[in-house]
Amino acid sequence: MIHFILLQNKQGKTRISKWYSPFSHEEKRVLESEIHRKLIRRPPKFCHFIEFKKYTLVYRRYAGLYFTICVDPNDNELAYLESIHLFVEILDKYFGSVCELDLVFGFYKVFALLDEVFLGGEIQETSKKAVLGRMEELDDIEKRGKM
Numbered sequence: 001m002i003h004f005i006l007l008q009n010k011q012g013k014t015r016i017s018k019w020y021s022p023f024s025h026e027e028k029r030v031l032e033s034e035i036h037r038k039l040i041r042r043p044p045k046f047c048h049f050i051e052f053k054k055y056t057l058v059y060r061r062y063a064g065l066y067f068t069i070c071v072d073p074n075d076n077e078l079a080y081l082e083s084i085h086l087f088v089e090i091l092d093k094y095f096g097s098v099c100e101l102d103l104v105f106g107f108y109k110v111f112a113l114l115d116e117v118f119l120g121g122e123i124q125e126t127s128k129k130a131v132l133g134r135m136e137e138l139d140d141i142e143k144r145g146k147m
Helices: 025-041 077-095 100-105 107-117 128-146
Strands: 002-009 014-019 049-052 055-062 065-071
Touching: 002 025, 014 025, 014 100, 014 107, 025 049, 025 055, 025 065, 055 077, 065 077, 077 100, 077 107, 077 128, 100 107, 107 128
Parallel strands: none
Antiparallel strands: 002 014, 002 065, 049 055, 055 065
């Protein structure tokens, strides 16, 4: 099960966070800080899995952003690593060469994409075509609503 998903930049600023398990505000802040410190110190050649408290962190760095998923230790880390890559590919297709500013100014779209791929702490959809098709439908509905 996924406990949370974090998208952080190299400076430690959390750009997107999605929590599937209950944590207090203070716990969230501390976890984000601790995770960033762990990730920033790891050499690029190390594996993308970290044992962290009672969880396993699966992360991947794309440009200046760290995509991190916190899962149970008995879950398949490679499946989650691949799901991070899938999510980044979907972001890239949707935004057209995604950058950190797309995440900041289009956060509501990023959350919609997150909810299409991950739902309730599990991987929901693995088809880029299906996710992008649903987002196109949502965009059409949004455009009709503004007319």
